[in-house]
Amino acid sequence: MSCILVAYASTHGQTRKIAELIAAQLRLAGHEVDLADAAVELPPVEDYDAVVVGSRVQFGAHARPIVDYIRDNRDELAAIPSYFFSVSMSAVSAAADPEGYLEKLFTITGWRPRAAIAFAGGLPYRSYNFLLRFVMKRINRHHGGDAADTSRDHEYTDWSAVGRFAADIARDLAPLEADEQRPDIAADNAIRHARRTIALPR
Numbered sequence: 001m002s003c004i005l006v007a008y009a010s011t012h013g014q015t016r017k018i019a020e021l022i023a024a025q026l027r028l029a030g031h032e033v034d035l036a037d038a039a040v041e042l043p044p045v046e047d048y049d050a051v052v053v054g055s056r057v058q059f060g061a062h063a064r065p066i067v068d069y070i071r072d073n074r075d076e077l078a079a080i081p082s083y084f085f086s087v088s089m090s091a092v093s094a095a096a097d098p099e100g101y102l103e104k105l106f107t108i109t110g111w112r113p114r115a116a117i118a119f120a121g122g123l124p125y126r127s128y129n130f131l132l133r134f135v136m137k138r139i140n141r142h143h144g145g146d147a148a149d150t151s152r153d154h155e156y157t158d159w160s161a162v163g164r165f166a167a168d169i170a171r172d173l174a175p176l177e178a179d180e181q182r183p184d185i186a187a188d189n190a191i192r193h194a195r196r197t198i199a200l201p202r
């Protein structure tokens, strides 16, 4: 069993739902998983065996707290298996990184996760105020989207793709499970787990 952090930033809830599904699937695969919202607090990377980071895109950029977290923890993230998912409307297109949002993030932070993916998000018009609804409807039309009806929410996330991403992570972490049989690694992990649960000094 690995200790995995799923850290995310979400403004209107779609990235949170995706993060929750990934966390649930990793738990089903037998891992201990913490889900952390960047709007509240992100725990230290060194407390985990692996980290999955996710962020929504707004105005061409991922959420600032997530970008800062990655930048501040770049070396720690590079030392363990780490993964990234981006949530945007442009990911509705079949291209892997249609607007280059992921590449931009990796360039500005210097972080290269083991795997990264862009998921299509949604347009929850009913949670937008009047102005945002108007703006998002125009942007959606500009990008050739079909979400003209602003009286209801629109969701574009391919949940099977989210499930496959989580399954790929679980598979990728399988060798760590084998390592856990080694007494030195098991001892390290026990200390790490204790730190997280009873706030041991560092």
Ligand SMILES: Cc1cc2nc3c(=O)[nH]c(=O)nc-3n(C[C@H](O)[C@H](O)[C@H](O)COP(=O)(O)O)c2cc1C
Pocket: 009, 010, 011, 012, 013, 014, 015, 016, 056, 057, 058, 059, 060, 061, 087, 088, 089, 090, 091, 120, 121, 122, 123, 124, 132, 136
């Ligand atoms: C104010 C605003 C700006 C957005 N800007 C972009 C953008 O630049 N590119 C894009 O592909 N999607 C953009 N979107 C769409 C969001 O990425 C999409 O709605 C996503 O599902 C948001 O995730 P969240 O619900 O976790 O906040 C924007 C949405 C909002 C509300």
